[in-house]
Amino acid sequence: MCEELGLPYEKVAVDFSPAYRASPEWRALNPVGKVPVLVDDDVTMFESGAMVEHLLDRYGENRLRPPPGTAERAAYLQWSWFSEATFARPLGEIVNHRREFPGDEAIPAVVAEMEARAVLCVRALDAALAHRQYLLGDEFTAADVMMGYSVMLARALGIAEARAGHVGAYYDAMEQRPGYQAATADLPAAWR
Ligand SMILES: N[C@@H](CCC(=O)N[C@@H](CS)C(=O)NCC(=O)O)C(=O)O
Numbered sequence: 001m002c003e004e005l006g007l008p009y010e011k012v013a014v015d016f017s018p019a020y021r022a023s024p025e026w027r028a029l030n031p032v033g034k035v036p037v038l039v040d041d042d043v044t045m046f047e048s049g050a051m052v053e054h055l056l057d058r059y060g061e062n063r064l065r066p067p068p069g070t071a072e073r074a075a076y077l078q079w080s081w082f083s084e085a086t087f088a089r090p091l092g093e094i095v096n097h098r099r100e101f102p103g104d105e106a107i108p109a110v111v112a113e114m115e116a117r118a119v120l121c122v123r124a125l126d127a128a129l130a131h132r133q134y135l136l137g138d139e140f141t142a143a144d145v146m147m148g149y150s151v152m153l154a155r156a157l158g159i160a161e162a163r164a165g166h167v168g169a170y171y172d173a174m175e176q177r178p179g180y181q182a183a184t185a186d187l188p189a190a191w192r
Helices: 048-059 071-100 108-128 142-156 165-175 178-184
Strands: 037-040 043-046
Touching (some): 048 071, 048 142, 071 108, 071 142, 108 142, 108 165, 142 165
Antiparallel strands (some): 037 043
8 A cells, every 4th residue: 555655664574473463562553463553653553454544544645545425435345345354354264274273283174164265255356357457447446455465365375266367367467566566575476
């Protein structure tokens, strides 16, 4: 979001160990010990989608999201929430399950169930993108920032359908954006 809005920002690496994320220091910033956290002057907040909306409220100057009350805004809200609340959720649970139950302790049926839920989301996205480049049409919006992360996660976790069809083409288009390239330059190749 900061890249797309042309905002200066600093990325701060967080110790992702369970011990640090359970520490009073980190819990004061994120009470459930997750990442990310945004610090913006007088605002400190958790929940990525809320951060996106806050940045648009404060710095958006009417860019990257349709006006409130319009049908386009409804679609924008739907896809933004879908991306984190419905699509990213089973993906995150695959990561959590494998971390908490490493190696042979992992239960394949649990992972398969979460993968099936994620694939359902990829298919819904694929149908929505059949006749449009981005979620709301030809114009990139912050809903694509939200969805981009979920698709990235799906691809990194080996969901093949997230690399194919309209979803594959959608992600290819986002990868061409200078903002995406700048924001992901320091990520391991497996995540891009
Ligand atoms: N809905 C939250 C999800 C945050 C989340 O699950 N973050 C992951 C990393 S991407 C995490 O911290 N996982 C550790 C855990 O759940 O224990 C958001 O969008 O900020």
